[in-house]
Amino acid sequence: MSATTDAEKRRGAFSSRTVFILAAIGSAVGLGNIWRFPYVAYEGGGGAFMVPYIVALLVAGLPFLLMDYALGHRFRGSAPLTFARLRRWTEGIGWWQVAICVAIAVYYAAVIAWSIRYTGFSLTQAWGDDPESFLMNDFLQRSSGISFDIVPGVLVPLTLVWVVTIAIMTLGVQRGVGATAVVFIPVLLVAFTALVVQALLLPGAATGLDALFTPQWAALLEPGVWGAAFGQIFFSLSVGFGIMITYSSYVGRKTDMPGSGLVVGLSNSGFELLAGIGVFAALGFLAQANGVQVTEVVASGIGLAFVVFPTIISEAPAGALIGVLFFGSLVLAGITSLVSILEVVISAVRDKFELTRVRATLVVTVPAALVSIAFFSTASGLSVLDIVDHFVNQYGILLVAVVSTLAVAWGVRALPELAAHLNRSGSIRLGRWWYVLVGGVIPVALTFVLVQQLITDLRTPYEGYPTWMLAVFGWGVAVAAIIFGLIAGRTRWRADTAVENFETEQDLEDAP
Protein backbone atom coordinates (compact mmCIF):
# COMPACT_ATOMS: atom_id res chain seq x y z
CA MET A 1 0.00 0.00 0.00
CA SER A 2 1.47 3.36 -0.99
CA ALA A 3 2.00 6.34 1.23
CA THR A 4 -0.71 8.15 -0.66
CA THR A 5 -3.32 5.57 0.23
CA ASP A 6 -2.23 5.63 3.85
CA ALA A 7 -2.65 9.39 3.82
CA GLU A 8 -6.16 9.01 2.46
CA LYS A 9 -7.03 6.59 5.22
CA ARG A 10 -5.91 9.13 7.78
CA ARG A 11 -7.90 11.95 6.15
CA GLY A 12 -11.22 10.04 6.00
CA ALA A 13 -13.56 9.52 3.05
CA PHE A 14 -17.18 9.24 2.00
CA SER A 15 -18.38 5.63 1.98
CA SER A 16 -20.07 5.87 -1.42
CA ARG A 17 -20.76 8.07 -4.42
CA THR A 18 -24.32 8.64 -3.18
CA VAL A 19 -23.10 10.00 0.16
CA PHE A 20 -20.71 12.33 -1.67
CA ILE A 21 -23.49 13.57 -3.96
CA LEU A 22 -25.84 14.18 -1.02
CA ALA A 23 -23.09 16.02 0.88
CA ALA A 24 -22.33 18.14 -2.20
CA ILE A 25 -26.04 18.91 -2.65
CA GLY A 26 -26.22 19.74 1.05
CA SER A 27 -23.43 22.23 0.58
CA ALA A 28 -24.86 23.80 -2.58
CA VAL A 29 -28.45 24.01 -1.34
CA GLY A 30 -28.31 26.74 1.27
CA LEU A 31 -30.09 29.87 2.37
CA GLY A 32 -29.43 31.57 -0.98
CA ASN A 33 -31.49 28.98 -2.86
CA ILE A 34 -34.52 29.78 -0.75
CA TRP A 35 -34.28 33.51 -0.20
CA ARG A 36 -32.13 34.82 -3.05
CA PHE A 37 -33.02 32.97 -6.26
CA PRO A 38 -36.77 33.84 -6.34
CA TYR A 39 -36.03 37.55 -6.02
CA VAL A 40 -33.16 37.57 -8.52
CA ALA A 41 -35.31 35.69 -11.06
CA TYR A 42 -38.24 38.06 -10.58
CA GLU A 43 -36.04 41.16 -10.90
CA GLY A 44 -34.18 39.69 -13.87
CA GLY A 45 -37.10 39.34 -16.26
CA GLY A 46 -39.32 36.69 -14.66
CA GLY A 47 -39.71 33.70 -16.95
CA ALA A 48 -37.20 35.19 -19.39
CA PHE A 49 -34.54 35.00 -16.63
CA MET A 50 -34.47 31.23 -17.08
CA VAL A 51 -32.62 31.75 -20.39
CA PRO A 52 -29.48 33.43 -18.94
CA TYR A 53 -29.83 31.29 -15.82
CA ILE A 54 -29.63 28.00 -17.72
CA VAL A 55 -26.92 29.36 -20.03
CA ALA A 56 -24.91 30.39 -16.94
CA LEU A 57 -25.40 26.96 -15.40
CA LEU A 58 -24.16 25.18 -18.52
CA VAL A 59 -21.27 27.46 -19.52
CA ALA A 60 -20.02 28.56 -16.10
CA GLY A 61 -21.54 26.76 -13.10
CA LEU A 62 -21.06 23.15 -14.15
CA PRO A 63 -17.65 23.68 -15.82
CA PHE A 64 -16.37 25.46 -12.69
CA LEU A 65 -17.77 22.67 -10.51
CA LEU A 66 -15.87 20.14 -12.62
CA MET A 67 -12.63 22.13 -12.25
CA ASP A 68 -13.00 22.04 -8.46
CA TYR A 69 -13.81 18.32 -8.62
CA ALA A 70 -10.83 17.61 -10.85
CA LEU A 71 -8.44 19.48 -8.55
CA GLY A 72 -9.58 17.79 -5.34
CA HIS A 73 -10.05 14.35 -6.87
CA ARG A 74 -6.65 14.29 -8.59
CA PHE A 75 -4.55 15.87 -5.87
CA ARG A 76 -6.37 14.26 -2.91
CA GLY A 77 -6.08 17.13 -0.48
CA SER A 78 -7.68 20.06 1.27
CA ALA A 79 -7.70 23.29 -0.76
CA PRO A 80 -4.18 24.38 0.32
CA LEU A 81 -2.65 20.92 -0.14
CA THR A 82 -4.38 20.49 -3.49
CA PHE A 83 -3.03 23.79 -4.81
CA ALA A 84 0.41 23.07 -3.32
CA ARG A 85 0.48 19.77 -5.22
CA LEU A 86 -0.71 21.48 -8.39
CA ARG A 87 2.19 23.96 -8.15
CA ARG A 88 3.78 25.13 -4.95
CA TRP A 89 3.28 28.82 -5.84
CA THR A 90 -0.51 28.42 -6.06
CA GLU A 91 -0.88 27.18 -2.46
CA GLY A 92 -1.81 30.65 -1.20
CA ILE A 93 -5.04 30.45 -3.21
CA GLY A 94 -6.08 27.49 -1.05
CA TRP A 95 -5.34 29.35 2.18
CA TRP A 96 -7.20 32.40 0.87
CA GLN A 97 -10.21 30.11 0.39
CA VAL A 98 -9.75 28.77 3.93
CA ALA A 99 -9.77 32.30 5.36
CA ILE A 100 -12.95 33.11 3.43
CA CYS A 101 -14.62 30.01 4.84
CA VAL A 102 -13.72 31.06 8.40
CA ALA A 103 -15.33 34.47 7.86
CA ILE A 104 -18.48 32.95 6.36
CA ALA A 105 -18.88 30.26 9.03
CA VAL A 106 -18.76 32.85 11.79
CA TYR A 107 -21.82 34.76 10.53
CA TYR A 108 -23.65 31.94 8.74
CA ALA A 109 -24.21 30.22 12.09
CA ALA A 110 -26.06 33.32 13.32
CA VAL A 111 -28.69 33.13 10.57
CA ILE A 112 -29.29 29.47 11.40
CA ALA A 113 -29.72 30.49 15.06
CA TRP A 114 -32.33 33.11 14.07
CA SER A 115 -34.16 30.50 12.00
CA ILE A 116 -34.29 28.14 14.98
CA ARG A 117 -35.91 30.87 17.09
CA TYR A 118 -38.34 31.76 14.31
CA THR A 119 -39.39 28.11 13.97
CA GLY A 120 -40.62 28.44 17.56
CA PHE A 121 -42.01 31.96 17.05
CA SER A 122 -44.14 30.59 14.19
CA LEU A 123 -46.21 28.54 16.63
CA THR A 124 -47.29 31.60 18.63
CA GLN A 125 -46.74 34.26 15.95
CA ALA A 126 -44.67 36.08 18.51
CA TRP A 127 -44.02 38.99 16.13
CA GLY A 128 -47.60 40.28 16.56
CA ASP A 129 -48.76 42.67 13.85
CA ASP A 130 -45.38 44.30 13.13
CA PRO A 131 -42.76 41.65 12.19
CA GLU A 132 -40.15 44.23 11.15
CA SER A 133 -40.24 46.07 14.44
CA PHE A 134 -40.23 42.73 16.27
CA LEU A 135 -37.11 41.59 14.36
CA MET A 136 -35.12 44.78 14.82
CA ASN A 137 -36.22 45.94 18.27
CA ASP A 138 -37.49 42.94 20.23
CA PHE A 139 -35.53 40.02 18.81
CA LEU A 140 -32.18 41.43 17.60
CA GLN A 141 -32.33 44.59 19.77
CA ARG A 142 -30.40 46.26 16.95
CA SER A 143 -28.12 49.22 17.65
CA SER A 144 -26.93 51.61 14.95
CA GLY A 145 -23.21 51.31 15.74
CA ILE A 146 -21.09 48.72 17.52
CA SER A 147 -22.48 47.39 20.78
CA PHE A 148 -21.39 44.41 22.83
CA ASP A 149 -24.66 44.22 24.78
CA ILE A 150 -25.54 40.52 24.83
CA VAL A 151 -28.90 39.53 23.33
CA PRO A 152 -29.89 36.32 25.19
CA GLY A 153 -32.54 35.42 22.59
CA VAL A 154 -29.75 34.98 20.03
CA LEU A 155 -27.01 33.78 22.38
CA VAL A 156 -28.81 30.58 23.36
CA PRO A 157 -29.72 29.25 19.87
CA LEU A 158 -26.35 30.39 18.48
CA THR A 159 -24.55 28.41 21.17
CA LEU A 160 -26.79 25.45 20.33
CA VAL A 161 -25.90 25.71 16.62
CA TRP A 162 -22.21 25.61 17.44
CA VAL A 163 -22.52 22.70 19.89
CA VAL A 164 -24.41 20.63 17.30
CA THR A 165 -22.04 21.60 14.49
CA ILE A 166 -18.93 20.84 16.53
CA ALA A 167 -20.41 17.42 17.39
CA ILE A 168 -21.05 16.70 13.69
CA MET A 169 -17.57 17.80 12.65
CA THR A 170 -15.93 15.76 15.41
CA LEU A 171 -17.53 12.58 14.05
CA GLY A 172 -15.55 12.83 10.83
CA VAL A 173 -16.09 12.81 7.09
CA GLN A 174 -18.45 9.85 6.78
CA ARG A 175 -20.09 9.57 10.20
CA GLY A 176 -20.36 13.34 10.64
CA VAL A 177 -20.48 15.28 7.35
CA GLY A 178 -21.78 12.41 5.21
CA ALA A 179 -24.34 11.06 7.68
CA THR A 180 -25.73 14.57 8.29
CA ALA A 181 -26.36 15.00 4.56
CA VAL A 182 -27.89 11.53 4.22
CA VAL A 183 -30.46 12.39 6.91
CA PHE A 184 -30.96 16.14 6.38
CA ILE A 185 -31.28 16.32 2.58
CA PRO A 186 -34.22 13.91 2.20
CA VAL A 187 -35.95 15.54 5.20
CA LEU A 188 -35.34 18.98 3.69
CA LEU A 189 -36.79 17.86 0.36
CA VAL A 190 -39.93 16.45 2.01
CA ALA A 191 -40.40 19.47 4.30
CA PHE A 192 -39.88 22.00 1.53
CA THR A 193 -42.15 20.14 -0.89
CA ALA A 194 -44.86 20.12 1.78
CA LEU A 195 -44.33 23.88 2.17
CA VAL A 196 -44.66 24.45 -1.58
CA VAL A 197 -47.86 22.36 -1.75
CA GLN A 198 -49.30 24.32 1.18
CA ALA A 199 -48.32 27.62 -0.50
CA LEU A 200 -49.88 26.56 -3.81
CA LEU A 201 -53.18 25.91 -2.02
CA LEU A 202 -53.35 29.50 -0.74
CA PRO A 203 -55.72 31.92 -2.48
CA GLY A 204 -53.72 34.21 -4.79
CA ALA A 205 -50.92 31.66 -5.39
CA ALA A 206 -51.51 31.83 -9.16
CA THR A 207 -51.02 35.61 -9.04
CA GLY A 208 -47.61 35.12 -7.48
CA LEU A 209 -46.57 32.48 -10.03
CA ASP A 210 -47.78 34.77 -12.81
CA ALA A 211 -45.47 37.50 -11.50
CA LEU A 212 -42.52 35.10 -11.29
CA PHE A 213 -42.90 33.38 -14.65
CA THR A 214 -44.33 36.02 -16.99
CA PRO A 215 -41.38 36.62 -19.32
CA GLN A 216 -40.05 40.16 -19.75
CA TRP A 217 -38.01 39.45 -22.87
CA ALA A 218 -36.53 42.96 -23.02
CA ALA A 219 -34.55 42.09 -19.88
CA LEU A 220 -32.37 39.77 -21.96
CA LEU A 221 -30.85 42.82 -23.65
CA GLU A 222 -29.57 44.15 -20.32
CA PRO A 223 -26.00 43.08 -19.44
CA GLY A 224 -26.87 43.43 -15.75
CA VAL A 225 -29.45 40.64 -16.01
CA TRP A 226 -26.85 38.28 -17.48
CA GLY A 227 -24.46 39.31 -14.73
CA ALA A 228 -27.14 38.55 -12.13
CA ALA A 229 -27.69 35.09 -13.66
CA PHE A 230 -23.97 34.26 -13.61
CA GLY A 231 -23.71 35.62 -10.06
CA GLN A 232 -26.67 33.58 -8.86
CA ILE A 233 -25.39 30.34 -10.39
CA PHE A 234 -21.89 30.96 -9.05
CA PHE A 235 -22.88 31.77 -5.46
CA SER A 236 -25.55 29.11 -5.35
CA LEU A 237 -23.36 26.18 -6.43
CA SER A 238 -20.75 26.65 -3.64
CA VAL A 239 -17.95 26.61 -6.20
CA GLY A 240 -14.67 28.47 -6.07
CA PHE A 241 -13.91 28.62 -2.36
CA GLY A 242 -12.59 25.22 -1.46
CA ILE A 243 -15.69 23.22 -0.54
CA MET A 244 -15.94 21.14 -3.69
CA ILE A 245 -12.16 20.65 -3.79
CA THR A 246 -12.26 19.31 -0.24
CA TYR A 247 -15.30 17.07 -0.74
CA SER A 248 -14.00 15.56 -3.99
CA SER A 249 -10.76 14.63 -2.24
CA TYR A 250 -12.83 12.26 -0.08
CA VAL A 251 -14.28 10.33 -3.05
CA GLY A 252 -13.14 6.96 -4.39
CA ARG A 253 -10.65 7.17 -7.26
CA LYS A 254 -12.84 5.46 -9.83
CA THR A 255 -15.92 7.61 -9.18
CA ASP A 256 -17.61 9.24 -12.19
CA MET A 257 -17.01 12.86 -11.17
CA PRO A 258 -18.49 14.62 -14.25
CA GLY A 259 -21.65 12.49 -14.04
CA SER A 260 -21.90 13.19 -10.29
CA GLY A 261 -21.35 16.90 -10.89
CA LEU A 262 -24.21 17.04 -13.35
CA VAL A 263 -26.54 15.53 -10.73
CA VAL A 264 -25.32 17.96 -8.05
CA GLY A 265 -25.63 21.03 -10.28
CA LEU A 266 -29.09 20.19 -11.54
CA SER A 267 -30.29 19.20 -8.05
CA ASN A 268 -29.22 22.63 -6.84
CA SER A 269 -31.08 24.37 -9.67
CA GLY A 270 -34.06 22.04 -9.21
CA PHE A 271 -34.31 23.07 -5.58
CA GLU A 272 -34.02 26.74 -6.51
CA LEU A 273 -36.88 26.39 -8.94
CA LEU A 274 -38.96 24.68 -6.25
CA ALA A 275 -38.12 27.53 -3.87
CA GLY A 276 -39.15 30.09 -6.49
CA ILE A 277 -42.54 28.43 -6.91
CA GLY A 278 -43.13 28.16 -3.15
CA VAL A 279 -41.99 31.66 -2.27
CA PHE A 280 -43.93 33.40 -5.06
CA ALA A 281 -47.08 31.38 -4.41
CA ALA A 282 -46.91 32.66 -0.82
CA LEU A 283 -46.14 36.22 -1.98
CA GLY A 284 -49.14 36.04 -4.32
CA PHE A 285 -51.33 35.19 -1.35
CA LEU A 286 -49.94 38.10 0.66
CA ALA A 287 -50.47 40.54 -2.21
CA GLN A 288 -54.05 39.39 -2.78
CA ALA A 289 -54.90 39.41 0.94
CA ASN A 290 -53.77 43.04 1.19
CA GLY A 291 -55.15 44.17 -2.16
CA VAL A 292 -51.75 45.20 -3.53
CA GLN A 293 -49.53 44.17 -6.46
CA VAL A 294 -46.99 41.37 -5.98
CA THR A 295 -44.19 43.84 -6.69
CA GLU A 296 -45.10 45.67 -3.47
CA VAL A 297 -44.48 42.63 -1.27
CA VAL A 298 -41.43 41.14 -3.02
CA ALA A 299 -38.26 40.95 -0.94
CA SER A 300 -35.13 38.86 -0.63
CA GLY A 301 -32.68 37.73 2.02
CA ILE A 302 -33.26 38.58 5.64
CA GLY A 303 -36.21 40.83 4.77
CA LEU A 304 -38.01 38.00 2.96
CA ALA A 305 -37.35 35.39 5.63
CA PHE A 306 -37.80 37.37 8.83
CA VAL A 307 -40.26 40.12 7.85
CA VAL A 308 -42.34 39.06 4.83
CA PHE A 309 -42.73 35.39 5.72
CA PRO A 310 -43.88 36.13 9.29
CA THR A 311 -46.56 38.38 7.77
CA ILE A 312 -47.65 35.55 5.49
CA ILE A 313 -47.67 33.12 8.43
CA SER A 314 -49.89 35.50 10.43
CA GLU A 315 -52.42 35.89 7.63
CA ALA A 316 -52.47 32.45 5.99
CA PRO A 317 -54.63 29.50 6.96
CA ALA A 318 -52.42 26.88 8.70
CA GLY A 319 -49.83 29.64 9.09
CA ALA A 320 -48.02 27.88 11.94
CA LEU A 321 -47.45 24.85 9.70
CA ILE A 322 -46.07 27.07 6.93
CA GLY A 323 -43.79 28.76 9.47
CA VAL A 324 -42.39 25.54 10.91
CA LEU A 325 -41.78 24.12 7.41
CA PHE A 326 -40.19 27.33 6.12
CA PHE A 327 -37.88 28.09 9.04
CA GLY A 328 -37.20 24.38 9.61
CA SER A 329 -36.06 24.18 5.98
CA LEU A 330 -33.74 27.16 6.51
CA VAL A 331 -32.21 25.40 9.53
CA LEU A 332 -31.66 22.12 7.64
CA ALA A 333 -30.29 23.79 4.51
CA GLY A 334 -28.13 26.07 6.64
CA ILE A 335 -26.55 23.37 8.78
CA THR A 336 -25.51 21.17 5.82
CA SER A 337 -23.92 24.25 4.23
CA LEU A 338 -22.21 25.36 7.47
CA VAL A 339 -20.78 21.87 7.88
CA SER A 340 -19.28 22.01 4.38
CA ILE A 341 -17.76 25.45 4.98
CA LEU A 342 -16.10 24.30 8.21
CA GLU A 343 -14.84 21.12 6.59
CA VAL A 344 -12.68 23.25 4.27
CA VAL A 345 -10.90 24.72 7.31
CA ILE A 346 -10.66 21.52 9.35
CA SER A 347 -9.35 19.56 6.39
CA ALA A 348 -6.67 22.19 5.72
CA VAL A 349 -5.53 22.22 9.35
CA ARG A 350 -5.41 18.41 9.43
CA ASP A 351 -3.36 18.21 6.27
CA LYS A 352 -0.90 20.87 7.36
CA PHE A 353 -0.35 19.83 10.96
CA GLU A 354 -1.25 16.11 10.84
CA LEU A 355 -3.68 16.52 13.72
CA THR A 356 -6.29 13.95 14.73
CA ARG A 357 -9.85 14.61 13.56
CA VAL A 358 -11.05 15.61 17.03
CA ARG A 359 -8.12 17.86 17.75
CA ALA A 360 -8.31 19.62 14.37
CA THR A 361 -12.06 20.10 14.81
CA LEU A 362 -11.65 21.68 18.22
CA VAL A 363 -8.73 23.88 17.13
CA VAL A 364 -10.87 25.28 14.30
CA THR A 365 -14.40 25.35 15.64
CA VAL A 366 -13.98 26.51 19.23
CA PRO A 367 -12.29 29.84 18.33
CA ALA A 368 -14.75 30.28 15.42
CA ALA A 369 -17.67 29.68 17.79
CA LEU A 370 -16.34 32.18 20.33
CA VAL A 371 -15.86 34.90 17.68
CA SER A 372 -19.28 34.10 16.24
CA ILE A 373 -20.97 34.35 19.62
CA ALA A 374 -19.05 37.53 20.53
CA PHE A 375 -20.06 39.38 17.35
CA PHE A 376 -23.46 37.98 16.50
CA SER A 377 -25.23 37.53 19.81
CA THR A 378 -24.85 41.24 20.43
CA ALA A 379 -26.95 44.24 19.51
CA SER A 380 -24.69 45.15 16.55
CA GLY A 381 -24.89 41.64 15.07
CA LEU A 382 -27.12 42.40 12.09
CA SER A 383 -25.03 45.31 10.78
CA VAL A 384 -21.74 43.40 11.04
CA LEU A 385 -23.32 40.34 9.44
CA ASP A 386 -24.70 42.33 6.53
CA ILE A 387 -21.36 44.01 5.80
CA VAL A 388 -19.19 40.89 6.15
CA ASP A 389 -21.61 38.87 4.00
CA HIS A 390 -21.58 41.41 1.16
CA PHE A 391 -17.83 42.01 1.04
CA VAL A 392 -16.74 38.42 1.60
CA ASN A 393 -19.04 37.28 -1.22
CA GLN A 394 -17.95 39.94 -3.69
CA TYR A 395 -14.28 40.53 -2.89
CA GLY A 396 -13.60 37.14 -1.35
CA ILE A 397 -15.41 34.32 -3.12
CA LEU A 398 -15.81 36.02 -6.48
CA LEU A 399 -12.25 37.39 -6.59
CA VAL A 400 -10.56 34.16 -5.50
CA ALA A 401 -12.64 32.30 -8.09
CA VAL A 402 -11.36 34.53 -10.88
CA VAL A 403 -7.78 34.18 -9.61
CA SER A 404 -8.05 30.39 -9.30
CA THR A 405 -9.39 29.90 -12.85
CA LEU A 406 -6.64 32.15 -14.25
CA ALA A 407 -3.97 30.35 -12.21
CA VAL A 408 -5.16 26.86 -13.19
CA ALA A 409 -5.94 27.61 -16.84
CA TRP A 410 -3.21 30.09 -17.73
CA GLY A 411 -0.65 30.13 -14.92
CA VAL A 412 -0.15 26.38 -14.67
CA ARG A 413 -1.91 25.38 -17.91
CA ALA A 414 -3.30 22.39 -16.03
CA LEU A 415 -6.64 21.98 -17.81
CA PRO A 416 -5.52 19.19 -20.20
CA GLU A 417 -4.09 17.24 -17.25
CA LEU A 418 -7.26 17.75 -15.20
CA ALA A 419 -9.52 16.82 -18.13
CA ALA A 420 -7.51 13.64 -18.72
CA HIS A 421 -7.92 12.76 -15.05
CA LEU A 422 -11.72 13.19 -15.09
CA ASN A 423 -12.01 11.39 -18.43
CA ARG A 424 -10.45 8.22 -16.97
CA SER A 425 -13.69 7.28 -15.20
CA GLY A 426 -16.13 9.99 -16.30
CA SER A 427 -19.34 9.39 -18.23
CA ILE A 428 -19.08 12.85 -19.84
CA ARG A 429 -15.89 13.57 -21.79
CA LEU A 430 -14.17 16.89 -21.23
CA GLY A 431 -12.30 18.41 -24.15
CA ARG A 432 -11.45 21.73 -25.75
CA TRP A 433 -14.91 23.11 -25.06
CA TRP A 434 -14.17 22.81 -21.34
CA TYR A 435 -10.80 24.61 -21.68
CA VAL A 436 -12.54 27.50 -23.47
CA LEU A 437 -15.22 27.78 -20.78
CA VAL A 438 -12.89 27.53 -17.76
CA GLY A 439 -10.03 29.55 -19.24
CA GLY A 440 -12.12 32.15 -21.05
CA VAL A 441 -15.84 32.43 -20.46
CA ILE A 442 -15.81 31.94 -16.67
CA PRO A 443 -13.08 34.48 -15.73
CA VAL A 444 -14.55 37.04 -18.15
CA ALA A 445 -18.12 36.59 -16.86
CA LEU A 446 -17.11 36.64 -13.18
CA THR A 447 -14.85 39.67 -13.70
CA PHE A 448 -17.82 41.47 -15.28
CA VAL A 449 -19.97 40.72 -12.21
CA LEU A 450 -17.13 41.76 -9.90
CA VAL A 451 -16.41 45.06 -11.66
CA GLN A 452 -20.11 45.94 -11.80
CA GLN A 453 -20.33 45.55 -8.02
CA LEU A 454 -17.02 47.31 -7.40
CA ILE A 455 -18.21 50.39 -9.27
CA THR A 456 -21.40 50.45 -7.20
CA ASP A 457 -19.54 50.02 -3.91
CA LEU A 458 -17.01 52.74 -4.74
CA ARG A 459 -19.73 55.20 -5.75
CA THR A 460 -22.00 54.74 -2.74
CA PRO A 461 -21.20 53.28 0.70
CA TYR A 462 -22.85 49.86 0.97
CA GLU A 463 -26.32 50.27 2.51
CA GLY A 464 -25.24 53.65 3.92
CA TYR A 465 -23.13 52.13 6.71
CA PRO A 466 -20.44 54.34 8.33
CA THR A 467 -17.14 54.36 6.43
CA TRP A 468 -15.16 52.95 9.36
CA MET A 469 -17.51 49.95 9.63
CA LEU A 470 -17.19 49.23 5.90
CA ALA A 471 -13.41 49.62 6.16
CA VAL A 472 -13.08 47.24 9.09
CA PHE A 473 -15.74 44.57 8.52
CA GLY A 474 -15.98 44.88 4.74
CA TRP A 475 -12.76 45.79 2.95
CA GLY A 476 -10.71 44.87 6.03
CA VAL A 477 -11.98 41.29 6.20
CA ALA A 478 -11.67 40.81 2.43
CA VAL A 479 -8.07 42.11 2.35
CA ALA A 480 -7.12 40.19 5.51
CA ALA A 481 -8.15 36.94 3.81
CA ILE A 482 -5.79 37.70 0.90
CA ILE A 483 -2.91 38.59 3.20
CA PHE A 484 -3.48 35.43 5.24
CA GLY A 485 -3.40 33.39 2.03
CA LEU A 486 -0.13 34.97 0.92
CA ILE A 487 1.57 34.38 4.28
CA ALA A 488 0.21 30.87 4.96
CA GLY A 489 1.07 29.81 1.42
CA ARG A 490 4.76 30.37 2.14
CA THR A 491 4.95 28.17 5.25
CA ARG A 492 6.66 24.79 5.09
CA TRP A 493 4.89 21.42 4.95
CA ARG A 494 5.93 18.58 7.21
CA ALA A 495 8.62 16.37 5.75
CA ASP A 496 6.29 13.34 5.51
CA THR A 497 3.57 15.20 3.56
CA ALA A 498 3.88 14.41 -0.14
CA VAL A 499 3.80 17.76 -1.93
CA GLU A 500 6.32 18.08 -4.77
CA ASN A 501 6.70 14.28 -5.05
CA PHE A 502 2.95 13.64 -5.02
CA GLU A 503 2.53 13.58 -8.78
CA THR A 504 4.81 10.60 -9.24
CA GLU A 505 2.91 8.57 -6.66
CA GLN A 506 -0.38 9.58 -8.24
CA ASP A 507 0.79 8.50 -11.69
CA LEU A 508 1.90 5.13 -10.33
CA GLU A 509 -1.52 4.59 -8.77
CA ASP A 510 -3.31 5.63 -11.94
CA ALA A 511 -1.26 3.22 -14.06
CA PRO A 512 -3.28 0.20 -15.23
Next chain:
Amino acid sequence: MSGAAVAMMIVSIVIVWGGLVAAIINLKRGGGPDSGAHRDL
Protein backbone atom coordinates in the same frame (compact mmCIF):
# COMPACT_ATOMS: atom_id res chain seq x y z
CA MET B 1 -51.84 32.87 -14.77
CA SER B 2 -51.22 34.10 -18.29
CA GLY B 3 -50.48 31.62 -21.08
CA ALA B 4 -46.91 32.93 -21.36
CA ALA B 5 -46.30 32.45 -17.64
CA VAL B 6 -47.70 28.90 -17.72
CA ALA B 7 -45.55 28.08 -20.75
CA MET B 8 -42.35 29.44 -19.13
CA MET B 9 -43.08 27.58 -15.89
CA ILE B 10 -43.54 24.31 -17.75
CA VAL B 11 -40.44 24.85 -19.92
CA SER B 12 -38.35 25.67 -16.82
CA ILE B 13 -39.58 22.60 -14.96
CA VAL B 14 -39.01 20.31 -17.95
CA ILE B 15 -35.47 21.59 -18.55
CA VAL B 16 -34.26 21.67 -14.94
CA TRP B 17 -36.10 18.72 -13.38
CA GLY B 18 -36.06 16.73 -16.62
CA GLY B 19 -32.34 17.41 -16.88
CA LEU B 20 -31.88 16.17 -13.31
CA VAL B 21 -33.72 12.91 -14.06
CA ALA B 22 -31.61 12.42 -17.21
CA ALA B 23 -28.42 13.11 -15.21
CA ILE B 24 -29.38 10.53 -12.58
CA ILE B 25 -30.14 7.94 -15.29
CA ASN B 26 -26.80 8.72 -16.97
CA LEU B 27 -24.96 8.24 -13.68
CA LYS B 28 -26.74 4.96 -12.90
CA ARG B 29 -26.04 3.56 -16.36
CA GLY B 30 -22.52 4.70 -17.09
CA GLY B 31 -21.08 5.91 -13.82
CA GLY B 32 -19.81 2.60 -12.48
CA PRO B 33 -20.78 1.05 -9.15
CA ASP B 34 -21.93 3.23 -6.28
CA SER B 35 -19.01 2.17 -4.13
CA GLY B 36 -16.50 4.31 -2.38
CA ALA B 37 -13.45 4.05 -0.24
CA HIS B 38 -15.21 2.71 2.88
CA ARG B 39 -12.76 4.29 5.20
CA ASP B 40 -13.12 6.82 7.92
CA LEU B 41 -11.02 7.37 10.97
